[in-house]
Amino acid sequence: MKVGIITDSISEHISGVGRYSKNILKSFASSEHEIVSIDWRNKEDLLKILEADFSNNVVVANVFPFFKNLLWHFFLLLKLKRSYRVFDVILDCSQFLHIFGKPYRPYIYVVHDLSFFKFPECHRRGKYLLFRFFFKKTIDKADHIVCVSNYTRNTLLHYFPNYIEKTSVIYEAAEDRFKPIYNTKKLNNIADKYNLEDKFFLFVGTIEPRKNLENVFRAYHKFKNEISFPLYIVGKIGWRTDNLLKLHKELNLDGKIRMLGYIPDADLPALYNLATAFVYISIDEGFGLPLLEAMQCGTPSIVSNAGSLPEIAGDAALIVDPNSVDHIGKALQRLSVDKQLKDTLIKKGLLRSSNFRWQKTVSELSMLFFELTQKYR
Structure with missing residues (x-):
């Protein structure tokens, strides 16, 4: 045909x-x-x-x-x-x-x-x-x-x-190349390339209003003493981002939240593998491919209860209200310290992602x- x-x-x-x-x-x-x-x-x-x-x-x-x-x-x-x-x-x-x-x-x-x-x-x-x-x-x-x-x-x-x-x-x-990576040298090379800390939260996606990063920034500011890891934002600047960039400056988040911009596609699997957790708290998604990529890499994830994300995540992610700064902040704080929860989400994420x-x-x-x-x- x-x-x-x-x-x-x-x-x-x-x-x-x-x-x-x-x-x-x-x-x-x-x-x-x-x-x-x-x-x-x-x-x-x-x-x-x-x-x-x-x-x-x-x-x-x-x-x-x-x-x-x-x-x-x-x-x-x-x-x-x-x-x-x-x-x-x-x-x-x-x-x-x-x-x-x-x-x-x-x-x-x-x-x-x-x-x-x-x-x-x-x-x-x-x-x-x-x-x-x-x-x-x-x-x-x-x-x-x-x-x-x-x-x-x-x-x-x-x-x-x-x-x-x-x-x-x-x-x-997600593509098959999104998977757990056990090559320490490869991971260290990516960590050095982007000057990454040992533990960090990760967001991947085009930076635009639907991604709800303003509430994530507010949560980081409100819970700054409880969230010990930085957040790295990976993705190109989209549209209507003036308020977000202004908020980043007003809340003085330079030490907590870092914009990495667009990175080569080939580096993404290692970046997911290095992350302590993936953060994707959109107000709407039609599918949410970055979530699936993260789960397939064995990265525990925090996602919103909006759009398709609960459907794709099943019980394999920590699900929060995207409109609640407190819910977002407490989830970030929890994954900062709860190793048992992280291990559970890793196993469930790998199992869930195998369905796609x-x-x-x-x-x-x-x-x-x-x-x-x-x-x-």
């Missing part, structure tokens, strides 16, 4: 949707399907940022002089229908907006999160308005909608109940491809 996968979200400084798309492409590369990337870049450019080969790619030229990414997506399905009639099925991992046209073959749209509906204040106004006006028009075109968690599917059906018959949940996964594997994702998507192509015959 020839499967077209929209891959333009894959980039060198990868996160979120781009990481999902990259792992989908890599995981399908060894399947029985012929995988064709759909992108404005050629195959050679894509191979520079991938660790796996794929069958071929279709280059849909981006000829727009402005708003290039936006307009390319707006017209993509129309171009595919007119000029690229080579696929048995099209998988769209980008969660972007496609206004014009509809593919002549089964079209599957992956929904990663819907926070622009639930928490519009957490997004740039332009993106919020675009999705408010054009998201339904886009998913109307889909023959099937894959949601990455039950929470995301339930949220989708809350806003669009008529889609119940064409939605399903297929979980994503890319091979399973590929298998479930393959079954969906078959079902949809049968309907088109």
